[in-house]
Amino acid sequence: MDNKQIARVFEDVSRLLEVRQDSPFKIRAYHTAARAIGTHAEELRDIVARGGDPREIPGIGDAIASKVLELLSSGKLQYLDELRGSMPAGVLELMEVPGIGPRTARRLAGELGIASVEDLEAALRSGAVSHLSGIGEKKARTLLREIETHRRRDTRIPIGAALPVVERILARLQTVPGVAQVSAAGSVRRFVEMVGDVDLLAVSESPADATRQFVQLEMVDRVLAHGPTRVSIVTDDGLQVDLRIVEPDSYGSALQYFTGSEDHNVALREHALSSGLSVSEYGITVAESGEIERFDSEEALYRRLGLQFIPPELRENQGEIQLAARDALPRLVTASDLRGDLHVHSNWSDGVASIEELAAAAVRRNYEYIAITDHSWGLGVAHGLDARRIREQGEVIRRVNEVIDGCTVLHGVEVNIKSDGSLDLPPEVLADLDLVVAAVHSALGQDRERMTSRIVRALENPYVHVLAHPTGRLLSERAPCDVDMGKVFEAAARTGTLLELNAMPDRLDLSAAHVRAVHGQDVLLSIGTDTHCVRDLQYLGVYGIGIARRGWCEPQHIANTMSLVDLRACLKHRCQV
Numbered sequence: 137m138d139n140k141q142i143a144r145v146f147e148d149v150s151r152l153l154e155v156r157q158d159s160p161f162k163i164r165a166y167h168t169a170a171r172a173i174g175t176h177a178e179e180l181r182d183i184v185a186r187g188g189d190p191r192e193i194p195g196i197g198d199a200i201a202s203k204v205l206e207l208l209s210s211g212k213l214q215y216l217d218e219l220r221g222s223m224p225a226g227v228l229e230l231m232e233v234p235g236i237g238p239r240t241a242r243r244l245a246g247e248l249g250i251a252s253v254e255d256l257e258a259a260l261r262s263g264a265v266s267h268l269s270g271i272g273e274k275k276a277r278t279l280l281r282e283i284e285t286h287r288r289r290d291t292r293i294p295i296g297a298a299l300p301v302v303e304r305i306l307a308r309l310q311t312v313p314g315v316a317q318v319s320a321a322g323s324v325r326r327f328v329e330m331v332g333d334v335d336l337l338a339v340s341e342s343p344a345d346a347t348r349q350f351v352q353l354e355m356v357d358r359v360l361a362h363g364p365t366r367v368s369i370v371t372d373d374g375l376q377v378d379l380r381i382v383e384p385d386s387y388g389s390a391l392q393y394f395t396g397s398e399d400h401n402v403a404l405r406e407h408a409l410s411s412g413l414s415v416s417e418y419g420i421t422v423a424e425s426g427e428i429e430r431f432d433s434e435e436a437l438y439r440r441l442g443l444q445f446i447p448p449e450l451r452e453n454q455g456e457i458q459l460a461a462r463d464a465l466p467r468l469v470t471a472s473d474l475r476g477d478l479h480v481h482s483n484w485s486d487g488v489a490s491i492e493e494l495a496a497a498a499v500r501r502n503y504e505y506i507a508i509t510d511h512s513w514g515l516g517v518a519h520g521l522d523a524r525r526i527r528e529q530g531e532v533i534r535r536v537n538e539v540i541d542g543c544t545v546l547h548g549v550e551v552n553i554k555s556d557g558s559l560d561l562p563p564e565v566l567a568d569l570d571l572v573v574a575a576v577h578s579a580l581g582q583d584r585e586r587m588t589s590r591i592v593r594a595l596e597n598p599y600v601h602v603l604a605h606p607t608g609r610l611l612s613e614r615a616p617c618d619v620d621m622g623k624v625f626e627a628a629a630r631t632g633t634l635l636e637l638n639a640m641p642d643r644l645d646l647s648a649a650h651v652r653a654v655h656g657q658d659v660l661l662s663i664g665t666d667t668h669c670v671r672d673l674q675y676l677g678v679y680g681i682g683i684a685r686r687g688w689c690e691p692q693h694i695a696n697t698m699s700l701v702d703l704r705a706c707l708k709h710r711c712q713v
């Protein structure tokens with residue numbers, strides 16, 4: 137079980153205790169533990185595997201620690217089963233609908249036998265609920281609306297949750313005999329931050345074999361539809377995946393069509409019509425002759441329309457078709473343009489890898505540099521560094537640099553921006569470091585005016601090089617801070633401070649929309665993974681690059697495409713675009 141699943145179990149326990157009107161302290165304890173586990177960087181199973189204790193995570197006491205061990209060893213929690221057993225079925229599911237608290241859920245499930253959101257919806261529509269339970273017509277209407285929103289939100293998941301599933305499926309399909317080409321299409325291919333259903337496309341000589349193999353994948357929870365060339369399944373983590381098998385000679389057209397977006401495709405069809413061509417998922421029909429032309433690649437299709445190839449990340453009808461017609465699309469940054477990672481935690485703070493291990497991994501990745509940016513001391517939970525430990529760490533980094541080849545470890549820090557915008561390390565300590573990354577980690581709920589002036593003050597600090605995860609959002613669980621990003625961009629441009637594109641999949645902060653908004657503003661970006669273990673380093677070329685491309689970034693927009701010499705010069709004088 138991973139931390140997210142464990143957190144989910146404790147959240148369920150907390151809610152069931154609430155239904156049972158148990159002690160508020162107990163309810164809160166499980167809720168707090170769930171939040172702490174769900175957001176903790178190191179997997180509990182890794183903590184236990186290295187001989188650690190679940191109580192290392194603040195908010196976990198003895199009782200919950202032993203339940204964590206039970207979950208890790210058996211995958212189950214007897215306590216949760218008992219709680220469930222003592223209550224009518226469906227209570228937990230009903231409480232997922234906003235507006236249904238523990239009391240209403242208990243009454244609906246217990247007295248009316250409503251065991252699912254679908255049951256509830258049917259009962260609300262038929263009027264049965266208002267008749268039986270005293271839920272009035274107005275409340276019933278509100279609940280129906282909430283159910284709608286709930287369903288829509290439920291079907292969108294972060295790209296970081298979808299992509300690994302997609303990659304597993306694609307890798308598997310590639311091994312099926314007769315399958316020639318496979319690709320993701322739709323919002324995943326366009327690298328949309330929150331994706332709905334996943335669309336996959338393949339070419340196969342024997343479609344029946346391919347679809348049969350697909351429905352037999354281990355991760356398939358249920359099959360929604362199974363036709364000769366099209367299958368829809370739901371994976372065990374609730375993701376709907378549609379696979380289409382197409383003919384080789386129409387693969388380009390189908391891939392273009394199913395990648396979308398809708399808006400891009402509408403604009404593309406209009407562009408084609410002006411030259412008497414009509415575009416469909418099968419090919420291009422020439423209006424005059426009625427002849428159908430087929431395309432085995434997207435490149436050929438766009439070329440036929442007089443356009444440069446448009447990268448999927450740009451296909452939103454935001455000017456890309458007009459630019460492609462003039463051969464003027466941006467030269468989007470690629471993973472191979474990046475020369476290093478500028479946000480990495482070691483085991484000196486809350487990371488798990490040693491500086492030596494991270495340096496070795498950077499060498500393996502052919503990085504020219506890697507910046508170790510551990511937390512400063514003010515962040516209590518993260519074993520942050522004070523001035524003395526930063527000096528000691530500098531010694532270690534110096535020794536590592538003496539022995540590694542081809543890569544330089546930069547000595548940085550992720551310093552906390554206190555609630556008034558000051559930093560929790562003094563200037564003389566910051567002045568000695570190669571890279572100072574500043575970030576907000578506390579008082580996230582400040583009002584817009586205070587948060588904005590707090591961040592602007594940090595940007596004006598002459599020792600700060602980078603503002604990390606500028607909005608503080610966590611994709612599926614925390615909204616961005618209330619901050620005036622226009623003022624942040626303006627201050628970053630004025631002071632030559634870099635803004636980070638944090639590539640951690642649950643952050644993606646700045647967002648692609650912010651990244652794109654930055655281009656006109658003389659602001660340079662830095663991509664950092666916020667790595668907490670060696671495995672996280674891979675996010676640089678996946679999510680960092682994905683969001684940068686979706687934000688229309690060219691290499692010169694990003695500081696870590698620079699050589700070490702240029703980067704050092706840029707950091708020294710603060711970066712002016």
Ligand SMILES: [Zn+2]
Nearest residue numbers: 550575604605
């Ligand atoms: Zn941070």
Ligand SMILES: [Zn+2]
Nearest residue numbers: 479481550666
């Ligand atoms: Zn960090």
